[in-house]
Amino acid sequence: MSKKALVTGVTGQDGAYLAQFLLGKGYEVFGLHARRSTDTKWRLRELGICDRVRFIEGDLADAASLQRAVIKAEPDEIYNLAAQSFVGSSWDQPLLTGTVDGLGVAALLEAVRQFKPDARFYQASTSEMFGLIQAAQQDENTPFYPRSPYGVAKLYGHWITVNYRESFALHASSGILFNHESPLRGIEFVTRKVSDAVARIKLGKQKELRLGNIDAKRDWGFAGDYVEAMWLMLQQDKADDYVVATGVTTTVRDMCKIAFECVGLNYQDHVVVDPAFFRPAEVDVLLGNPAKASLVLGWRPRTSLVQLVEMMVEADLHRVRRE
Ligand code: NAP
Numbered sequence: 317m318s319k320k321a322l323v324t325g326v327t328g329q330d331g332a333y334l335a336q337f338l339l340g341k342g343y344e345v346f347g348l349h350a351r352r353s354t355d356t357k358w359r360l361r362e363l364g365i366c367d368r369v370r371f372i373e374g375d376l377a378d379a380a381s382l383q384r385a386v387i388k389a390e391p392d393e394i395y396n397l398a399a400q401s402f403v404g405s406s407w408d409q410p411l412l413t414g415t416v417d418g419l420g421v422a423a424l425l426e427a428v429r430q431f432k433p434d435a436r437f438y439q440a441s442t443s444e445m446f447g448l449i450q451a452a453q454q455d456e457n458t459p460f461y462p463r464s465p466y467g468v469a470k471l472y473g474h475w476i477t478v479n480y481r482e483s484f485a486l487h488a489s490s491g492i493l494f495n496h497e498s499p500l501r502g503i504e505f506v507t508r509k510v511s512d513a514v515a516r517i518k519l520g521k522q523k524e525l526r527l528g529n530i531d532a533k534r535d536w537g538f539a540g541d542y543v544e545a546m547w548l549m550l551q552q553d554k555a556d557d558y559v560v561a562t563g564v565t566t567t568v569r570d571m572c573k574i575a576f577e578c579v580g581l582n583y584q585d586h587v588v589v590d591p592a593f594f595r596p597a598e599v600d601v602l603l604g605n606p607a608k609a610s611l612v613l614g615w616r617p618r619t620s621l622v623q624l625v626e627m628m629v630e631a632d633l634h635r636v637r638r639e
Pocket residue numbers: 324325326327328329330331348349350352356374375376377396397398399400401402416440441442443492493494495496497502
């Protein structure tokens with residue numbers, strides 16, 4: 317009998333890579349799919365797995381739909397990846413972000429507790445919870461200090477996961493993942509905004525790239541590596557929380573430099589700093605310590621930032637040429 321997994325956020329970057337990973341391991345994959353007026357399955361199509369995912373309609377803001385999804389899928393493992401995941405938008409839609417990224421987690425955990433308490437549960441927590449960092453390198457014991465409505469909502473999702481583990485003995489783990497990117501990254505996030513612009517500028521379709529705070533530093537890894545860590549967490553006898561990161565931090569400026577150099581250009585000739593992209597409160601620097609994930613899960617990042625950026629620029633050159 318193959319194992320069954322329910323993945324919320326299956327149409328997102330991580331959901332698509334995770335579904336591919338789980339299908340490769342022989343899982344039956346159910347994907348919670350929120351109804352939209354436009355097509356949101358392009359990532360699953362790009363990976364060639366859209367027909368292999370069994371979709372169940374539902375929304376993190378609709379507790380009844382989550383209960384139905386858990387009853388219908390009868391999953392052995394549940395990966396809660398669905399979220400309003402763009403930090404910038406969370407100041408414009410703080411209540412939606414709180415409802416989906418915070419209370420939505422509680423609604424899903426309740427469905428698990430009531431209808432499939434033996435299922436193993438993964439919560440997509442985030443390094444944004446560290447926000448105004450309280451230690452130079454952040455690990456599982458670093459105090460949190462979120463700096464955005466997104467970070468605050470995710471902190472609720474994180475603690476309610478810990479609480480359900482401690483209150484009801486659910487096998488509920490939380491992955492505190494640092495930024496991870498890929499050619500399937502949404503265009504609004506800075507790495508993909510840059511790789512897309514590099515391709516357009518190189519091919520003569522765009523002249524400049526307007527960015528916000530290019531002195532911000534992030535610990536960037538490859539999403540394809542990170543979904544394996546999610547799975548590994550649910551294979552442990554004991555549920556726990558893990559930081560997943562590379563242990564290297566880089567400025568947005570240096571990431572731009574790498575991306576423009578991929579096509580033989582100088583970022584300084586094209587990047588324009590535009591205050592319109594500054595945030596009301598910034599997370600200046602993130603740098604994770606993945607020692608626990610390495611020791612307990614045997615997980616290590618396999619892709620360097622240079623390899624990641626090259627992969628993204630290459631994919632966008634291909635896309636822009638096809639347009
Ligand atoms: P993403 O590409 O933005 O995907 C988000 C997914 O959530 C999409 O499938 C989206 O559906 C779905 N979704 C949004 N609102 C929903 C709702 N109300 N009900 C049901 N589904 C909903 O994000 P990602 O980069 O894959 O990230 C996956 C998870 O990890 C998120 O929870 C994110 O906050 C967290 N995280 C990400 C990173 C990172 O660097 N990527 C780091 C730490 C944590 P549509 O396609 O229909 O919009």
